[in-house]
Amino acid sequence: YLWPNPALDEVESLLYEIVIDTSSLVFFVSPCDTFTGTGGTISGRSNAADWIRTAYHDMATHNVTDGTGGMDASIRFAEEQARLENAGDGFSNTLSVLTGFSTRYVSIADILAIGAVMAVERCGGPQIPFRAGRVDATEPNPPGVPQPQDPLQSHIATFAREGFTQTEMISLVACGHTFGGVQHDPFPNIVPELTDPGNTQSVAHFDTTNVHFDNNVATEYISGTTQNPLVVGFNDTTNSDKRIFGSDGNVTMQSFANSPDLFASTCAALFARMLDTVPSGVQLSDVINPMLVKPATPIFTLDGDVLRFTGRVRFWNLTANANRVVTLLWNDHLGGAHSSTLLSSLESSTTYPYGVATSYIFGNSSDDGLLLDPAAGITTMRFSVDGKLEDQGGVGFAVQDGFAFSTTSCFFDNNGTAQYDVAVRNGVNLTSLYIETEQRDNTGHVGVTETANFAPSGRTANAAYSIWTVNLSGSPFTRYVGAEIDGVKFSTALVIPLPALPSC
Ligand code: HEM
CATH class of the missing domain: 2.60.40 (Immunoglobulin-like)
Incomplete structure (x- = not known):
């Protein structure tokens, strides 16, 4: 992509400028057994597993025929989370961490996809090609996530409706179920209560390396040592992984058991397709590589x-x-x-x-x-x-020098109001110059509103620029200056008052 592109610039930083500190997204999957929900690391749960499952359940409502559903963050709506097909608190746990990383430029749906990518990549998995541009749904999607008690034919039909063949279904389920497991609480008919102080939420894991991406989900299945609760669960009706993995005579699972590399490359491609499954009309970017x-x-x-x-x-x-x-x-x-x-x-x-x-x-x-x-x-x-x-x-x-902060900005100490001056280059095709504020709606989506307009002050700054002005009270830190020049909108943080404005 070409610079400047505020949305892709932000996504590129999230993907490649990976620093593990408390303000970073990867902090919450570092180390990979980090769990921010109830019980922390001794719960048997992990953010990494929750984030991957959340991405799949968000995507799983997709319908290739009519182009509805897909990665659109509709999983954030309480109505979807209340459905039996979305049992458990994994979605609310995921959203409580990830939603805050969405911005005006990067949707919650993009952040859910980045979360899944980081969980896989930072926990032993392959690099997943990433495209940006997912759009947040404004309402829940119809139901459509597969459940353990569904028959094999229904699972095949569900994955076909999502856009995946039977072989891809086997593979994608194995790729997902190399992380995490099934909890007792939402699935008491699959997992009994375990009395293990290191696994307080009674999670029966899919493989022995449940916070690490590897092909153990396949090797343990093929060798017959697996403890996957959806393969060897006491209730055969809910042994969906057993039916799915065996549905091609174990050919796919055997190939994964034979080759960790094949497993990794297959998963990288299928995770990318899963995350790129979006409602029709949504246009994703090219794959984002580091900008040189x-x-x-x-x-x-x-x-x-x-x-x-x-x-x-x-x-x-x-x-x-x-x-x-x-x-x-x-x-x-x-x-x-x-x-x-x-x-x-x-x-x-x-x-x-x-x-x-x-x-x-x-x-x-x-x-x-x-x-x-x-x-x-x-x-x-x-x-x-x-x-x-x-x-x-x-x-x-x-570079856009059509508008610039002016040092003639000043502060009326008496009532907390500041006079914000912006210099506008004479002759630019300026349609509007305004203050923007960002706010999250009650679903976490960030919106931008234009809250005040600058007006020409009649003052000239020099031969090339004239001053536009607006008086505002309150903190400047949540505000931006926006300008529409030649039909294109630009936005920049309101930095005039830093370090401090002089008195007017
Ligand atoms: C027929 C298809 C599938 C069925 C029936 C199924 C079923 C389940 C069930 C019952 C759980 C336990 C959830 C909990 O206790 O919170 C689970 C967990 C999980 N699933 Fe699936 N799943 C399917 C496909 C997938 C796919 C395609 C992926 C990802 C690509 C995936 C990723 C995960 C992950 C990562 C977990 C662990 C969550 C955790 O430990 O918090 N699943 N799945």
Whole structure:
């Protein structure tokens, strides 16, 4: 994809800038027996298993014929969770962690899919190609998740309705059931109460490595040692894995038992298909790979006759070179071309599981040349690394300097109201300039509303920019400035008041 793309930029970071700290999604599956529901790690449960099961149950309502259902986060509705086919608290546990990671740009459905990917990848499984763009359903889907007591023919028909062949059904069930197990509480007719202080929720696991992706679900099944409660359960009616795994004479399960690699590659492909099963009309992105050159959204501040340009750029897997020279090149509105060597003192490197990111900050000090003449401004950036040009195949990295925060913003101390000034470049095709606020609705979905409009103040900032203004009270931290320029909407965090506005 081409930068800028706020939605894909965020997803790319979630997938590849993997740091395990309390604010990260992967924290909740690190280590893989982490369980944030009742009982913690001694419960016999795991977030990893819950997250994978949740993704399947969200997808399982899909109907290939009419294109309804699929990965759309409809599982978040209480009406779906109350159905017998969605027994257990695994869905509410999953959503209580993952919903908070959704944003205006990344839907809950995308986050559920990323959660499943992280659970598999961080717990021994293969890398799963990821596409973004799932759309959150606004109401529950009709029922349609398979249950253990259903006959084999019904399971085959259900997976066909979801878009999977019988062989794919066998495989996908095995791929899912390498994690977790069946709990006593929601399934008392399958699992008896276990009196095990290390398994307080009485979970009968599908294989002996229940928080780790591996082919033990197949090797234990083929060798006859399996304790999978859906294979050797005391009630044969609910032995759905036994009927499903054996439905092709064990050919598929035998192949998985023979080859961990075949199991891993089959699961990677089928998990991807499961997660990419979306209602018709939803358009997913291409597979998201790490971006080799990825700027962060630049921020412009207009200070009198100076346009300050601050930003950051991240390079992926650069070859080590102590004397590396990275240059930012840019074109301006007057036909000029400029360059500035980025300071190695502002370089930092982070090693992530899938690669090394090397970042440079630019424009936050006065000596690296990014104090621009406002009339010239900037239209596009390019980078050069040791002489090699990085410009998205000639397109460049387009930058929007049509609006900039103005340092004329100020604070009326008497009543907590601030005057927010934004400078607008003369001559831009500006349709509207407004304050945005984000809020979650009662289903967790993040919406954006335009809550106030800027108006021209009649003041000019300099020959190139005029000031628009709005007075607002309350915290700026939840607010964004939005602008529609040439029919395209841009949004940027409201950073004017930082560190502090002067008094008006
Ligand atoms: C005919 C198809 C299927 C049936 C009848 C079935 C049935 C079940 C049942 C009864 C449980 C126990 C849930 C609990 O105690 O909370 C379970 C757990 C699980 N299922 Fe399935 N399943 C099927 C297909 C799948 C598929 C296709 C996947 C994923 C690709 C999957 C992933 C999981 C996972 C990860 C768990 C463990 C949850 C946990 O331990 O919290 N299942 N399944």
